[in-house]
Amino acid sequence: MSGRRRFLSKAIDPLIALLLGAGYVWLLLSTVKNLGYARDEGFYFQAAKSYGAWFDLLTTHPRQALEQITVDRYWSANHEHPALMKSLFALSHKYLYRHWHWFPEEGTSMRFAGMVVSSLAVSTTYLWGQKAIGRLGGLVAAVLLAMMPRVFFHSHLDCFDMPVAAMWLVTTYAYWRSLEHGGWAWPIATGILYGLLLDTKHNSWLLPFALIAHLVITRGGKLWRDLRAGRIPVPSALFAMATIGPAVFYMGWPWIWHDTGKRLAAYVAFHMGHVYYNMEFLGHTYWKPPMPLGYPWLMTLATVPGITLLLFGVGLVASLLYAYGGKLGELGRRIGIEPHARDPRRYSNDVLWALSILISYAPWLSHHTPIFGGTKHWITAYPFMCLFAARGFSLTLDRLRALGRARFGPGFVRTRATEVVLGASVLAAPIAITLHSHPWGLSAYTPLVGGAPGAATLGLNRTFWGYTTGAEAGYLDQHVPRNGSLFLHDTAMQSWDMLRADGRVRSDIRPTLNIEASGTALYHHEPHMERVEYQVWVDYGTDAPVHMGVYDGVPVIWIFARPLPAGGGG
Amino acid sequence: MIPGAELWQARPRCLPRAISGWPCPFCLAELAGHFYFAGRAPRLSDWQAQKTTLAGLKRHGELVVVAPHWADPLARLAFGRGLLPMRDEARPDDTAYRRAIEVGILGQHAPELSGWRTVEEKHVGRFLYRVLDNPAPAKVLYDFVDHVDPGHADAYQQQGTTRRTCPWNAHARRSDGGLAGHVAFPSRRFECGRRDSMFVGVTIIDDQDYRPRRCIWAHPPAGGPTVVVFRNVPVGRTVHGYGGLSWLLTRDGAGTPIELTVKIDGQSIGRVVHRDQQGWKGFDLPAGAHAGHTADVQFEVRSDNPDQRDFCFYADTR
Numbered sequence: 014m015s016g017r018r019r020f021l022s023k024a025i026d027p028l029i030a031l032l033l034g035a036g037y038v039w040l041l042l043s044t045v046k047n048l049g050y051a052r053d054e055g056f057y058f059q060a061a062k063s064y065g066a067w068f069d070l071l072t073t074h075p076r077q078a079l080e081q082i083t084v085d086r087y088w089s090a091n092h093e094h095p096a097l098m099k100s101l102f103a104l105s106h107k108y109l110y111r112h113w114h115w116f117p118e119e120g121t122s123m124r125f126a127g128m129v130v131s132s133l134a135v136s137t138t139y140l141w142g143q144k145a146i147g148r149l150g151g152l153v154a155a156v157l158l159a160m161m162p163r164v165f166f167h168s169h170l171d172c173f174d175m176p177v178a179a180m181w182l183v184t185t186y187a188y189w190r191s192l193e194h195g196g197w198a199w200p201i202a203t204g205i206l207y208g209l210l211l212d213t214k215h216n217s218w219l220l221p222f223a224l225i226a227h228l229v230i231t232r233g234g235k236l237w238r239d240l241r242a243g244r245i246p247v248p249s250a251l252f253a254m255a256t257i258g259p260a261v262f263y264m265g266w267p268w269i270w271h272d273t274g275k276r277l278a279a280y281v282a283f284h285m286g287h288v289y290y291n292m293e294f295l296g297h298t299y300w301k302p303p304m305p306l307g308y309p310w311l312m313t314l315a316t317v318p319g320i321t322l323l324l325f326g327v328g329l330v331a332s333l334l335y336a337y338g339g340k341l342g343e344l345g346r347r348i349g350i351e352p353h354a355r356d357p358r359r360y361s362n363d364v365l366w367a368l369s370i371l372i373s374y375a376p377w378l379s380h381h382t383p384i385f386g387g388t389k390h391w392i393t394a395y396p397f398m399c400l401f402a403a404r405g406f407s408l409t410l411d412r413l414r415a416l417g418r419a420r421f422g423p424g425f426v427r428t429r430a431t432e433v434v435l436g437a438s439v440l441a442a443p444i445a446i447t448l449h450s451h452p453w454g455l456s457a458y459t460p461l462v463g464g465a466p467g468a469a470t471l472g473l474n475r476t477f478w479g480y481t482t483g484a485e486a487g488y489l490d491q492h493v494p495r496n497g498s499l500f501l502h503d504t505a506m507q508s509w510d511m512l513r514a515d516g517r518v519r520s521d522i523r524p525t526l527n528i529e530a531s532g533t534a535l536y537h538h539e540p541h542m543e544r545v546e547y548q549v550w551v552d553y554g555t556d557a558p559v560h561m562g563v564y565d566g567v568p569v570i571w572i573f574a575r576p577l578p579a580g581g582g583g
Numbered sequence: 584m585i586p587g588a589e590l591w592q593a594r595p596r597c598l599p600r601a602i603s604g605w606p607c608p609f610c611l612a613e614l615a616g617h618f619y620f621a622g623r624a625p626r627l628s629d630w631q632a633q634k635t636t637l638a639g640l641k642r643h644g645e646l647v648v649v650a651p652h653w654a655d656p657l658a659r660l661a662f663g664r665g666l667l668p669m670r671d672e673a674r675p676d677d678t679a680y681r682r683a684i685e686v687g688i689l690g691q692h693a694p695e696l697s698g699w700r701t702v703e704e705k706h707v708g709r710f711l712y713r714v715l716d717n718p719a720p721a722k723v724l725y726d727f728v729d730h731v732d733p734g735h736a737d738a739y740q741q742q743g744t745t746r747r748t749c750p751w752n753a754h755a756r757r758s759d760g761g762l763a764g765h766v767a768f769p770s771r772r773f774e775c776g777r778r779d780s781m782f783v784g785v786t787i788i789d790d791q792d793y794r795p796r797r798c799i800w801a802h803p804p805a806g807g808p809t810v811v812v813f814r815n816v817p818v819g820r821t822v823h824g825y826g827g828l829s830w831l832l833t834r835d836g837a838g839t840p841i842e843l844t845v846k847i848d849g850q851s852i853g854r855v856v857h858r859d860q861q862g863w864k865g866f867d868l869p870a871g872a873h874a875g876h877t878a879d880v881q882f883e884v885r886s887d888n889p890d891q892r893d894f895c896f897y898a899d900t901r
Binding site: 298300301318319320323409413435438439441442445446449459460461463464465466467469470475503526527528529538540541542543544545547548549550551552555556557558559560561563565566567568571 | 610654663761
């Protein structure tokens with residue numbers, strides 16, 4: 014093989030991964046305009062601006078910037094979450110908006126950092142799928158991930174949920190590569206990536222449980238024998254995660270540079286004792302324990318495209334039978350499983366995927382884990398589900414080829430045609446469902462529960478975070494009177510400010526959180542928030558909205574206008 | 584072979600047979616299902632086109648119920664408050680309606696009308712209209728919530744031997760507490776003190792299903808009751824009613840119980856003790872010898888610890 018061909022063959026998959034990631038960023042950017050700013054985004058905008066001001070100070074007055082009083086002043090904003098993503102939002106805003114003017118909108122410049130990190134998940138899913146299953150399998154896995162409605166929604170935001178899924182995946186991938194290749198490069202990379210993961214969101218605390226369980230399961234008796242012989246066979250990547258990881262985490266979060274122990278304890282305490290918000294599930298609003306144990310499973314079924322789940326199931330069962338079916342003996346033979354030797358590489362790979370899924374869902378095995386965040390809280394599992402789905406896809410493809418060959422002879426089913434047809438048919442529904450879900454991402458449900466109308470009838474959460482204001486910006490611009498006052502309801506004031514700064518709503522509209530001071534009122538529907546709608550009814554003297562944001566026939570956000578007093582003109 | 588599929592090839596030979604064939608038809612079924620469900624529910628314009636049909640069916644005093652309930656806001660926008668008035672939307676229950684028109688979509692029916700007799704059904708596009716008769720409608724003689732005004736009622740607070748009259752204000756300062764705050768305080772009310780919440784007036788609270796309930800707000804003071812007296816009320820056999828507090832604020836059940844005493848011409852006909860976790864809870868108090876007469880009916884609301892006892896009640900005579 015010539016050097017050029019060798020280079021091409023080595024570069025092709027990273028190049029495909031890069032193109033997938035870049036393509037996803039392009040898709041996110043091209044659909045960002047009518048996606049309003051979510052409640053939490055408003056808080057992160059505010060924090061990122063504060064951190065951005067500190068970065069400015071760091072370049073002009075570094076000594077002053079590093080003093081505790083200065084660090085605390087700028088980094089106390091939103092200190093219940095670590096700093097990596099907000100720092101990236103800040104830097105993206107500083108350079109891509111303020112300095113280089115790549116983006117005409119502040120909000121999009123901040124979201125861009127989230128989009129890029131989220132897209133890493135798509136690229137890495139491809140790379141891992143390609144290595145474990147093949148190029149087509151990698152492609153299918155990556156597109157299935159990108160085309161999950163909730164993944165698509167969260168990937169737009171300047172939040173941490175898709176970024177933490179991406180960072181978990183990238184760290185786990187580096188860990189897997191370190192086991193495959195040995196040496197020091199991958200372990201060190203794993204340590205650094207774990208530090209960044211720690212600095213992204215607290216889901217990161219769970220990853221070591223998955224990796225240690227993986228070590229115990231895959232090494233089994235050998236691990237025990239090593240320990241009895243006085244050897245501690247810890248993979249170098251785990252060692253790096255325990256040493257480099259915390260150092261990177263510490264360096265990346267100035268808030269914990271001072272009073273470190275106290276502030277870390279407060280960070281942990283905040284999330285271990287998180288306040289319970291409300292969440293509707295099967296017609297009941299949960300707001301305190303016991304939380305329903307069926308929540309994550311049903312919500313996964315209801316929001317992840319069915320074909321993705323089906324292929325995931327096929328891939329998982331196949332992997333389980335592959336891993337353990339050989340031990341079934343006569344029973345196995347009866348169901349067509351011959352005793353076989355297990356490839357330790359594939360076994361290790363599959364166990365790592367499975368554990369990442371299990372650990373991501375594990376907190377919801379407790380009645381005490383809040384469910385308010387919906388699917389985003391176990392979104393770290395989704396890339397691994399897509400990788401198993403790619404296994405299922407590959408298996409199905411293989412089966413179709415065998416069927417075709419058996420029926421029509423070896424030349425009938427052309428390999429590429431089968432791949433293209435099956436690939437297209439597998440991806441068609443996820444693509445259609447996901448693109449159709451925009452910009453109502455949190456209201457979208459799959460056909461398995463009857464789509465959005467079926468979910469509404471079942472009593473599944475319609476929306477949260479007040480982001481759908483963005484979808485109704487056009488109506489507000491046309492109908493709110495000049496200098497009129499608008500009750501924002503669940504949209505955070507900071508999110509509205511960003512809509513206004515970006516020119517997405519008229520600048521003369523005066524936002525308010527007081528119904529009585531408003532002439533127009535928004536209402537974002539959640540059952541426990543209906544009391545706010547009733548306040549509008551009484552205050553405005555009408556229960557009839559004047560406009561509604563509707564997704565597939567289901568009302569999501571509605572708008573009230575205060576009726577003019579009798580005899581009032583205009 | 585798929586490039587790089589060497590790990591995959593290690594699978595046992597017969598394994599795929601049972602599990603690998605059926606994703607193929609599922610792909611297309613899901614796609615078809617997506618388009619079907621996405622277009623299944625009527626759009627806002629479909630609802631708006633139904634206004635004349637509903638207006639032709641509905642007679643004065645009849646109730647309109649939308650099924651499923653989540654479509655109710657669409658109906659309110661499309662039909663307007665003339666056909667779906669706030670009074671009906673926030674009704675205490677359905678017992679007083681002789682007839683209801685159910686506007687149903689997606690094959691859904693309103694569970695609250697399940698015992699009613701269907702007298703007419705009409706399909707119009709994707710809508711099913713059902714006209715239903717209440718098998719045992721109650722005849723309401725007097726709805727107290729409709730009469731909270733100085734022409735029909737007085738309010739005062741009794742603290743020990745001191746009686747403090749609550750003057751009527753038709754232009755009081757409206758206020759709303761938002762998600763975690765108090766319910767809407769209306770502009771027309773009897774004002775019973777300096778604190779905004781000390782008044783008697785009509786508002787809407789959220790019940791245990793977060794549904795609206797129109798009721799008379801009567802916050803008790805410390806050391807005595809808030810009293811509302813309705814004059815010259817035609818009394819039926821019972822005083823029928825409900826009591827409750829805004830569910831979101833009181834669902835943890837930590838509040839002190841509230842007592843509602845009903846008197847006719849100064850004579851007590853019953854006392855209801857309300858606890859937070861009971862939600863919107865009904866009562867029926869027999870009027871006894873007062874039935875069939877015109878009398879003054881008095882409601883007294885008290886609590887041992889009146890802090891945040893934002894009590895609201897509905898009552899009628901029937």
